[in-house]
Amino acid sequence: MSDLEAELTRLIIETLGLEDLRASDMDPAALLFDGDWGLDSVDALEIGLLLQNRYRIQIGDDKAQNRAHFESVRTLAAFVAAQRTA
Numbered sequence: 001m002s003d004l005e006a007e008l009t010r011l012i013i014e015t016l017g018l019e020d021l022r023a024s025d026m027d028p029a030a031l032l033f034d035g036d037w038g039l040d041s042v043d044a045l046e047i048g049l050l051l052q053n054r055y056r057i058q059i060g061d062d063k064a065q066n067r068a069h070f071e072s073v074r075t076l077a078a079f080v081a082a083q084r085t086a
Contacts, residue, residue, distance in 0.1 A: 001028050004077040012073070015050050016043055028073040035072075044070055051076070057083035 001009070005028040013021050016039070030036040033044070047070065048059050057080060059066060069079040 002077060004081060005073050008073050008076055008080070011050060011054065012037075012047060015046055026073070028077070030072055032070060032072055032076075047076070051080065055080050055083065 006023060009023040009026050009028065012018070013023055013026075018037075021037075027036065032039050032047075039047075051057055052059065059069075069075055
């Protein structure tokens with residue numbers, strides 16, 4: 001797990017109040033919304049706000065593209081890293 005993936009995992013757990021999950025136990029490739037995390041659309045909004053506030057990145061309106069970015073912690077980390085260099 002990369003440093004950014006570990007940071008995002010920790011932040012998501014803290015932001016969503018997922019006390020029963022430990023960052024060290026989560027696979028960064030695990031699906032956020034139909035997998036081990038079991039998150040829903042409200043959680044996606046909270047994660048989006050977290051990304052915008054923490055990393056100052058913009059999330060576009062393309063639903064298919066956003067769905068791809070929010071697939072896993074690994075895809076979120078790649079998205080954040082790409083936005084940082086843009």
